[in-house]
Amino acid sequence: MGGVSRVSISLPPEMLEEFDRVVERLGMTRSKAVQVAMRDFLTEHRWETAEGMVAGAITLLYDHKIRGVEEEVTDIQHEFRDVISSTTHVHLDERNCLEIIAVKGDVARIRELYRRLMAQRVKQLKFSLLQI
Numbered sequence: 001m002g003g004v005s006r007v008s009i010s011l012p013p014e015m016l017e018e019f020d021r022v023v024e025r026l027g028m029t030r031s032k033a034v035q036v037a038m039r040d041f042l043t044e045h046r047w048e049t050a051e052g053m054v055a056g057a058i059t060l061l062y063d064h065k066i067r068g069v070e071e072e073v074t075d076i077q078h079e080f081r082d083v084i085s086s087t088t089h090v091h092l093d094e095r096n097c098l099e100i101i102a103v104k105g106d107v108a109r110i111r112e113l114y115r116r117l118m119a120q121r122v123k124q125l126k127f128s129l130l131q132i
């Protein structure tokens with residue numbers, strides 16, 4: 001155990017440029033920043049293998065002018081009303097809608113809801129869950 005592993009990854013050049021700019025501003029090395037990002041990713045996705053009851057929020061950003069997106073997001077929420085406590089919808093500007101979906105229930109069911117939303121043409125989706 002111990003030591004380091006070297007990996008090679010592919011990513012859009014503009015993403016790497018932006019990443020390097022932030023890394024430099026923070027006075028970190030690229031390797032260190034990737035480690036921090038990977039740790040956050042692992043923490044964020046821990047719920048993927050969790051079991052039992054959880055509560056939390058799913059935050060969605062989507063363009064309601066893209067045909068069908070708003071309807072699909074709403075249909076899914078009707079289907080998963082057993083784990084959805086409430087939804088707050090914010091009309092951010094002419095196109096963008098922010099939706100905060102409060103969830104509570106069995107993690108397996110909430111995972112299913114997350115995957116269904118993820119499959120839609122949403123711009124961003126954030127998920128934060130607390131074990132209860």
Ligand code: NI
Pocket residue numbers: 064089090091092096097098
């Ligand atoms: Ni809206």
